[in-house]
Amino acid sequence: MKRKLVAALASIALVNNLTSQAQVVRALNPSVPFLMISPDSRGAALGDAGVASSPDANSIYWNTAKLTFLDKNIGATVSYTPWLRDLVGDMGLMNVGMFKKIDKNSSFGASMTYFDQGEIQFTTNTGQANGTFKSRDLSFTAGYSRKIGRDFSTGLNIKYIHSNLIGNQVINGVSSKPANNVAGDLSFFYTNEKPSAKNKDRGTRYSAGAVISNIGGKINYGRGAFYIPTNLKLGGAINFKLDAHNQFNFLLDANKLLIPTPPLWSNGVIVKGKNPETTGVISGIFGSFSDAPDGFTEEIREVTLSTGVEYWYNNFFALRGGYFMESNTKGGRKYVTTGLGFKISNYNLDLAYLVPTSQGSPLSNTWRISLIFDLDAKKVSNPTEVPTENQ
Template identity: 45%
Template structure:
């Protein structure tokens, strides 16, 4: 994760971003939420809840659900980076659902050369995360879920890593998560509506290292909290408004002097549990900086006759914490058991590497009532 800086009172700079490895874990994989400002924790249940909020899996209507998403990534910079995401869910019974997902990130092909520009061959770095989730419904409005996963990150090839004193290797780690989801039927403007709340704590796990006896890095442990409000305008028209708030649960680097002594903040060389709790109060810039580390996603979704959807959203990140902000938009089509979704990212900043990001998702649902309307 990139490090950014902000001003101290004396005009010097302090780090405002938390540093973590394998940031691909927190990249939005699917087109539906990708079109809604990257909000999805409290949206109605679909199979990509494996990523957003596994507790929603308990509210799936169909017995078996599968989805495949693909996105060319950072095409403004590199032509062959891409992300793929496969998600599956199976309803065990009316209250219990199992989910599994695989996220694969391909960094393209890198050409290696020595100091005299001799060709040393090529290498294709890649990372993947494999997760399994179990969701259980408690009553008709509330559910909980637990997730466990395995992470593999192979960013360097040991064949080309020599002379450093440490042998490069692929990094591996295990992680876990917990999620909850609540939805309640209400009346708004004289018509049926649903208010939903969700939260997901993910990527809690062991630190990862890329070399023997080398430094270990935090996983991007993450807290998402979201709300959504869906109103049935009439028998054919449905509108959803949603918002997510996101914070990394990773320690913020302290301010140090030229000798490496901490002058503001606290040490980030701590264990994973300490780092998670510390992440709420360790920013050198105080509470103001802690608030600046929260990103905000907002989105809306309009469905016509549960066959055609139009989506739009906005993502905001404080300028002292990276400064990304962009509009998103997309469409969705449903035919029989199949769904196709598409999203487009329109970056607000000039020359943003995220500009024109596309996401494509194809999903299918089996064993449910085809005439049931999506809630």
């Protein structure tokens, strides 16, 4: 049964293969790529950097270990992103989340992400319309964070993933099916503040984080098993508090997918690299640092960089900017991000906008909106808490 599957899956596998540049070789294309789309406006406005940013209600996506440093008892967040609207008109990503402080050393968080991939038109071998299907992905995440020192914490997530791309359609005699999977995240966070000896309103805070996300088995749609986007994220941040009203945050993140690099084929035979279809998940994770056919230089090209700058005035208004960079040979995504943030009473409103650096990018006109609710205005009594950006 012929249909517009190729076009639909091409738009779905957008995270790693958005730019159709001729020099792209061996790009990494995991399944369920919606797990790598930044769900909130603040992180998106900072060039998709957030591993070591100050904690907020969206930390369960960026780095769950940060949750225990929140200075509120309970909060929630909701975000929405129209996705690839220059290509299709009905794609969108929605995320909701919450956190609850258990005590001064531990916190719990949960989130749900829903990716509406729009309606797919099926066709017969002769091109006749043969029904439609609404493709969608969904994930539920629960996380726990605990301090194991004054300045250090760790976090653990477990998530359920559901992906329904084409329902139970039969293609070339093979029946497809919705896919389900379970995965986990392991995260670490360190932060240390150096107040000024001369002025209590001035100081510097250094933060660092590390996350291995989406650790889990392959996902199966009835047509073979595919890797999910297991990913290593490392990040650092520096906060400069200039006075009681002005502060800057500078962030840098590096990401590397821990899945096999596509091998080099010649006449139907692998001459360099490993066959992903026969490589196990654990072997794929550890081998992802040395399996690229072109060696170490190709492994380095698989690292994406995100950098961001954030300015806060009087804990009321935030101005953000960032840049995301990926090697041309691995997808070529490059874009500038910008955004605003406002804190009004117990609410934070964040906006983000993405500007691709190349013409014709399907990421053009991507914007996000997020709202964070501080459901309990009472701060947790804990002298070791690191202030958040909206404190």
